[in-house]
Amino acid sequence: MAVATTDPFTGYTVEGIYDEMLDGRSQPRKSYRRLHRELLKLTPEELWRSKQQADLSFFNAGIRRLTLSWLKPVPTIPTWARWSPR
Numbered sequence: 001m002a003v004a005t006t007d008p009f010t011g012y013t014v015e016g017i018y019d020e021m022l023d024g025r026s027q028p029r030k031s032y033r034r035l036h037r038e039l040l041k042l043t044p045e046e047l048w049r050s051k052q053q054a055d056l057s058f059f060n061a062g063i064r065r066l067t068l069s070w071l072k073p074v075p076t077i078p079t080w081a082r083w084s085p086r
Contacts, residue, residue, distance in 0.1 A: 008039060008047055 014022050021032040038045035039047070 006044065008042075008044065 021028060023029055072086055
């Protein structure tokens with residue numbers, strides 16, 4: 001696999017929004033660190049191709065528009081501490 005020549009997160013800020021992968025300092029949350037490292041290894045072309053495949057997968061599943069504004073932010077990669085009974 002090729003090593004990306006640019007950081008795909010350059011210029012991306014999370015100020016004033018919730019991002020499930022990045023915290024308020026634009027650093028990967030603990031449960032996303034491995035994924036973040038893997039994403040940094042991809043070239044821009046590989047990232048674009050992956051996005052196109054994901055979009056096509058949603059389209060083929062009948063999902064035409066993904067709007068979940070009524071949901072509270074929920075991490076896609078939950079940690080046991082967050083989801084375990086208290």
